[in-house]
Amino acid sequence: MIDLRSDTVTQPTPTMRAVMANAPVGDDVLGDDPSVADLEAEVAGILGQEAAVFMPSGTMTNQVAVRAHTEPSDEIFLDAQSHIYYYEGGGPAALSGVMCHTLPGERGILTAAHIRDALRLPNAHYPRSRLVCLENTHNRGGGTIYPLSTIQEIAQVCREHGLGLHLDGARLWNAAVATGIPEQQYCAPFDSVSVCFSKGLGAPVGSALAGTEAFIARARRFRKLFGGGMRQAGILAAAALYALHHHRERLQEDHHHAQILYEQLIGIPEIHVLPPPTNILMVHTPGFSAPVLADHLRYQGVAVLAAGTQTLRLVTHLGVSREQIHHVFHGLQTAFRDTARDPQPQ
């Protein structure tokens, strides 16, 4: 099976498993785990932040960040397709009691004008505007990359109006490799940054939240409150460290594979597809049901997810080889042949 459902499906490599098996560990809730401490220091360094804290998932790093930046009844601004709003189970409402003010980004990318136009003046009628969340690269946008200048302009608006600025950088590694802009530079305008080790980097579990010493101390309290304190977590941290050291540069290969896939798929007339900036291809299938196409594609040995009623999402990662990429094109051609046009396109 060629599994393009997500870059979360990667298997830990044999070397990664060996590193995990031999990792020194301790009780991290008591601050004793040397592997977790190493990972947190290394991540803070790469992101140019004072401190970082390891957590089990990207969802938790984002939700802890939202909670640590806000108080109940505050308002946060984010793109309507953002992971924090779309894919985290309504966490901001349930866990932080904040209002999500969603904005219409272009393939997930907001501008300073979006924020400026949405801002409210301080007044007892209004919720308190408190936080802006950006996502780089943007998942539902199709792996889109934030221009650094746009981030800086948004940060300027945040500074002028006393808003915090959080980055959901689950795939920040992809943006850095694709542009050559170091992670530190992308992170400098932000008050907090979350990153994932379990996406393209190929670790089995884990994310980190980074920011100032004071912010991370507050975040540690909410991590515990949300049930995310882990004991001998060094086994997981060792995999994340290994992934940081050995799997970052190779993300370029995934981007190259997505590009090859794109160049082949534009040859299928039923498809509308935009060039992938990184490793995610959003394939629009006007007139065809994406879930039905995905079923037919599975018979061809290719697994993909329907990201909408007429949109398939294809994600390249370290478990997919060049040869397999070439097979996807033929699989899709066959799937279209076997799929009737949707009589009631939505």
Ligand SMILES: *Cc1c(COP(=O)(O)O)cnc(C)c1O
């Ligand atoms: C995957 C992802 C996350 C976190 O997902 P988890 O499965 O909770 O680790 C956060 N943000 C974005 C943009 C993602 O793609």
